[in-house]
Amino acid sequence: MPSEQVENYLKNIYKLQTVEEKVTTSLLSEKLEISSASVSEMIKKLAEEGTLKHTPYKGVELTKEGEKLALKIIRRHRLWEMFLVQVLHFQWDEIDEEAEKFEHIMSQKMEDKIDKVLHYPTMDPHGDPIPQRNGTIKPNSAYPLSDAKKSTTVRVVRVSDTSSELLQYLSSVGIVLHKKIFVKECLRFDNSLIIKIHGQKEITISNKIAMNIFVEKI
Amino acid sequence: MPSEQVENYLKNIYKLQTVEEKVTTSLLSEKLEISSASVSEMIKKLAEEGTLKHTPYKGVELTKEGEKLALKIIRRHRLWEMFLVQVLHFQWDEIDEEAEKFEHIMSQKMEDKIDKVLHYPTMDPHGDPIPQRNGTIKPNSAYPLSDAKKSTTVRVVRVSDTSSELLQYLSSVGIVLHKKIFVKECLRFDNSLIIKIHGQKEITISNKIAMNIFVEKI
DNA sequence: TTTATAGTTTAGGTTAACCTAAACTATAAA
């Protein structure tokens, strides 16, 4: 049974691997806000335990075993988020922090009960896929709104879940999961987007915000 | 914010105080399964922090502050137990262990949401009173079935929650909360009780089991 | 080919909570 801290390392390595080509100890250090000396020590320990491989200067890579553990934690995190929203009526910007704690103490029985009560969901409230019990995860084909072409209509399928401020802002302007968005214009100056949200009037959003909204072509 | 371990000390001291006249470091050591040297150290620390007073050889006593913290944990434990049974459909013998973990990481917001979903319950699934948000707790007037007089009828209002084996056994013979029990006979030999459970046939239960079932006169 | 920089590791230290072994001391029973 890995410790809470070990679980956090594995989870973050997994997530970083989907975004960055190299997951170095120093990148991890930055993400986890732990000194690189400490990360280095921990990586050494995890490599000895067989959950990952570290090639210095090339980055770490989870083993089958490590990936399985990481997906377990991510599954618990996302199931719990879904539960917070659907059963306890939390807002979507309040749940990430809560789930950070609960993901580590959920027993298998608990996981199964929640899965059942929610009717075996496949997405969490931000549109992230929930890994299944057998460890499979549906890759998300969505791309950031910032990459959408001018004059196209897209549908919001996922939103970055790490900033509750962002989530609050999106709710306030009416950007929620499954909304249709028409991309009217992209300003050359700073890549701001002028968009029209289905059933509402036009607004302008910054490039940084657009990078955190994931969409699919309709 | 007290650590998980500190919370466990405070909770157990509170519970022991309701049962024993003296809560000594060695009694705590036994309950918590921690060496008395370690308990002694921790008690010293807690006394310095002002959550309890220790008079060597006389036992510890929680301060107002300490009692408040203890009741908070007990409230979270029992609310969570109730939630596990009512919302996630756990059996009453599976919940104590789960709640032991969750009681420490429940935020105020979480506590309030659960309280609301359950419609502000006053009892947990074993019949133990749930402390209210303001820190009041309804004292339980029940007494153990082992003290019930011969030829009286009583009602089960609470059951000791610490052994899941006991709870399973009680379910299997039909002893659940609010059941009426007629005490037919008490065997001199070992204080076994011959009882008739309302709507069922007579059974005999040991004194030890009877001590863990709490009843009220009808 | 050199060298700055990014990435990594080592050395030495801290903290909270635990441990065993041994010494101490108040209380209650003889």
Place this chain on the structure above:
DNA sequence: TTTATAGTTTAGGTTAACCTAAACTATAAA
């Protein structure tokens, strides 16, 4: 009044996860 016992504390040690400061080294740009 003595003394066994229950209760307590001290001394010295461990472990996991963290830290800073300093040294080391592969890679990529000059």
